[in-house]
Amino acid sequence: MKTDLYTIIEKIESGKRLSREDGLKLLYCQDLSLLAFMAGMIRQRWHPHHRVTYIVDRNINYTNVCTAGCAFCAFHCPPVSDMGYVLSREKLAEKIEETKALGGIQILLQGGLNPALGLEWFEDLFRWIKEEHPIHIHGLSPPEILFLSKQSGLSVEETLKRLIAAGLDSIPGGGAEILADPARKRMNAYKKASSDDWLHVMETAHGLGLLTTATMMFGAVETLEERLEHLLKIRDLQDRSIVGRGETRGRFTAFIPWVYQPAKTRLGGKKASSFEYLKMVAVSRIFLDNIPNIQASWVTQGGRISQLALHMGCNDLGSTMIEENVVAATGVKFSMSPEKMEALIRAEGFIPVRRNQAYEMMEES
Numbered sequence: 001m002k003t004d005l006y007t008i009i010e011k012i013e014s015g016k017r018l019s020r021e022d023g024l025k026l027l028y029c030q031d032l033s034l035l036a037f038m039a040g041m042i043r044q045r046w047h048p049h050h051r052v053t054y055i056v057d058r059n060i061n062y063t064n065v066c067t068a069g070c071a072f073c074a075f076h077c078p079p080v081s082d083m084g085y086v087l088s089r090e091k092l093a094e095k096i097e098e099t100k101a102l103g104g105i106q107i108l109l110q111g112g113l114n115p116a117l118g119l120e121w122f123e124d125l126f127r128w129i130k131e132e133h134p135i136h137i138h139g140l141s142p143p144e145i146l147f148l149s150k151q152s153g154l155s156v157e158e159t160l161k162r163l164i165a166a167g168l169d170s171i172p173g174g175g176a177e178i179l180a181d182p183a184r185k186r187m188n189a190y191k192k193a194s195s196d197d198w199l200h201v202m203e204t205a206h207g208l209g210l211l212t213t214a215t216m217m218f219g220a221v222e223t224l225e226e227r228l229e230h231l232l233k234i235r236d237l238q239d240r241s242i243v244g245r246g247e248t249r250g251r252f253t254a255f256i257p258w259v260y261q262p263a264k265t266r267l268g269g270k271k272a273s274s275f276e277y278l279k280m281v282a283v284s285r286i287f288l289d290n291i292p293n294i295q296a297s298w299v300t301q302g303g304r305i306s307q308l309a310l311h312m313g314c315n316d317l318g319s320t321m322i323e324e325n326v327v328a329a330t331g332v333k334f335s336m337s338p339e340k341m342e343a344l345i346r347a348e349g350f351i352p353v354r355r356n357q358a359y360e361m362m363e364e365s
Ligand code: SF4
Pocket: 066, 067, 068, 069, 070, 073, 074, 075, 076, 111, 112, 113, 143, 192
């Protein structure tokens, strides 16, 4: 097996693309230090400056009412529940202004698939934010956009055009879970968006000029082969986004693998180990040769493991998350001030730098 992996190292050294078989070998590899070595080579190629980026922003979940009922989700409420909420404008204004006062430059706006909120509601909301409380809106993951498109009877493209005209700036990669339909069916995540649906929304968004991220929630029900399918689909779409626009970089800015949090969910089960997380981070960095940034998930892993992830190919620690509700609903709560974020980065020998959503560096500390 080691011999096989050395042929992969040779491919990496000569800048050759890894095959499906190479990807599987990496996923089955248990030698974390060898994976770290390979991921480090690629990270160094993308980011030779030894900087680690992060962003100051806030997750705002405008509603927890959701008809999708994903089996892995501890956050949502069915429409009939009296625990459901939709945030008022006053509350939203308060959260945005507090974010700005703390140096935040964007909001990550996501919520459940709430039948009471149509496309016009979001158009009004985005226009009001841009007029009254201007800030970058990184919002609505592909399942939410798909839901609005179905509800309004418009195509995904027309829906996105209207949202962009109202103020949508970029799209988060949520709702991808595992882009392999058998795994999506096992998690009850297929009906809200199939793999092709998710990819279609992203490809359309890229075509309309939006930058997006891509995520992977792993460790719930999927096989290693299904994880590889996910990586291949992301890599292929990024290729199409580059070739289609004749540019050198695609419109997926970053890949964010994170571990399924089983507590308080219908699906239950065990949480993947930190070893498994670090392995997946390294394999993502090695295999996704066209994605510039790999983000560590301190929200699910805590500070120490996310520090280790910086040595497994990650070059970004994501958001300080002034507020986070979805993972917190499973009982997993870590907090992170910009000062703490920078101290964690420095402690690993890297230089912390704040960035914006386009991963442009803003200031070195
Ligand atoms: S993950 Fe999103 S779409 Fe699925 S139940 Fe939770 S809020 Fe709804």
